Amino acid sequence: xxxxxxxxxxxxxxxxxxxxxxxxxxxxxxxxxxxxxxxxxxxxxxxxxxxxxxxxxxxxxxxxxxxxxxxxxxxxxxxxxxxxxxxxxxxxxxxxxxxxxxxxxxxxxxxxxxxxxxxxxxxxxxxxxxxxxxxxxxxxxxxxxxxxxxxxxx
Amino acid sequence: xxxxxxxxxxxxxxxxxxxxxxxxxxxxxxxxxxxxxxxxxxxxxxxxxxxxxxxxxxxxxxxxxxxxxxxxxxxxxxxxxxxxxxxxxxxxxxxxxxxxxxxxxxxxxxxxxxxxxxxxxxxxxxxxxxxxxxxxxxxxxxxxxxxxxxxxxx
DNA sequence: TATTGTTATACTCTATAACTATA
DNA sequence: TATAGTTATAGAGTATAACAATA
Numbered sequence: 582x583x584x585x586x587x588x589x590x591x592x593x594x595x596x597x598x599x600x601x602x603x604x605x606x607x608x609x610x611x612x613x614x615x616x617x618x619x620x621x622x623x624x625x626x627x628x629x630x631x632x633x634x635x636x637x638x639x640x641x642x643x644x645x646x647x648x649x650x651x652x653x654x655x656x657x658x659x660x661x662x663x664x665x666x667x668x669x670x671x672x673x674x675x676x677x678x679x680x681x682x683x684x685x686x687x688x689x690x691x692x693x694x695x696x697x698x699x700x701x702x703x704x705x706x707x708x709x710x711x712x713x714x715x716x717x718x719x720x721x722x723x724x725x726x727x728x729x730x731x732x733x734x735x
Numbered sequence: 736x737x738x739x740x741x742x743x744x745x746x747x748x749x750x751x752x753x754x755x756x757x758x759x760x761x762x763x764x765x766x767x768x769x770x771x772x773x774x775x776x777x778x779x780x781x782x783x784x785x786x787x788x789x790x791x792x793x794x795x796x797x798x799x800x801x802x803x804x805x806x807x808x809x810x811x812x813x814x815x816x817x818x819x820x821x822x823x824x825x826x827x828x829x830x831x832x833x834x835x836x837x838x839x840x841x842x843x844x845x846x847x848x849x850x851x852x853x854x855x856x857x858x859x860x861x862x863x864x865x866x867x868x869x870x871x872x873x874x875x876x877x878x879x880x881x882x883x884x885x886x887x888x889x
Numbered sequence: 890t891a892t893t894g895t896t897a898t899a900c901t902c903t904a905t906a907a908c909t910a911t912a
Numbered sequence: 913t914a915t916a917g918t919t920a921t922a923g924a925g926t927a928t929a930a931c932a933a934t935a
Contacts, residue, residue: 585844585847585851586775586847587863588847588850588851588859588862588863588866589753589757589846589847589850590772590775591863591866591867591870592746592749592750592753592866593750593753593754593772593793594793594866594870595746595750595866595867595869595870595873596746596747596749596750597793597794598793598869598870598873598874599743599746599747599869599873600747601873601926602873603743604926604927613900613901613902615901615902616901618744618747621740621744630916630917631916631917632915632916632917639747639748639751639752640751640902640903641903641904642916642917642918643902643903643904643905643917643918644901644902644903644904646917646918646919647901647902647903648901648902651901663916666911666912666915666916667910667911667912667916668909668910668911668912668915668916668917669911669915669916669917670916670917690739692743692873693739693740693742693743695872695873696742696743696869696872696873697739697742698872699868699869699871699872700865700868700869704865704868705742707861707865708742708862708865708866708869709741709742709745711854711858711861711862711865712742712745712746712748712749712862713745713749714853714854714858715749715752715753715850715853715854715862716745716748716749716752717853718849718850718852718853719749719752719753719756719846719849719850720752755903758903758904767923767924767925769924769925770924784893784894785893785894786892786893786894794925794926795926795927796893796894796895797894797895797896797925797926797927797928798924798925798926798927800894800895800896801924801925801926802924802925805924817893820892820893820934820935821893821933821934821935822892822893822894822933822934822935823892823893823894823934824893824894
């Protein structure tokens, strides 16, 4: 195995460390790390569709639905019919959900502090920027992919 | 939500993009992204215990066991009794496992290329280093944690 | 006493495919 | 024809606790 593997592997181990720490921190609140991300995505207040929610939190509609079912049971989230598109649902966070999110945000401060304290401010900025670049490189269809798609589709 | 959330969220989205791309790429080989990491960890050839395997791949013994059961069924991995510690198992990759790993390595090249091509060489180096720092900050017990443990334990 | 691994168990996230109802 | 969401279903990873064997 060449050292090309370094970046993927360390990306994985950094994320898993974050994910574990978050789950441990949120467990006593009855919420998972991924559910926290969903609540955070809704916490700005605007109602969005399930599809958009999935997109924004790097998930997929089927997974989001399973998560919403759990969160709705706990009264943290609400689904209403969409005002203009009868196919769509309009998902929003409830008052209880917002209260829960505030608690979770506090509970997670220790974790964010650990991460940011380990870096200089400019390093943190650089890291965010580099991670965004990586994420984009993996989600954008490459030129080669598009050529292939055109070939296949005729 | 303050912008403290940026780093955790972009770390998550970069990792999930990598994880999805890897799973998609490896699916036709009948292997998951996480199983690939397990095989990669064993690919250096040396037999290690399940506990050490779990540690090295940022997993836990129970999960590793479930994964080994799957991989052993496929003949990619082998468990033998440990030479000096009768409690432990000695896990190693089989010839078929190594062959599979070579295929997976090739199949994953496209993904690694996408990541590395999006960065300057020095940016890639910096990113690896920063991610390592983050991962360490989250796995090391903090001074505060240790003080707490001492208090609790008396 | 502490540690390695197993067993049993449960839950969350993930994902695909077939379906409906709308657009 | 394409899209939003549901349903059914399956599998993979995660994690905890109780246990046996061994250190």
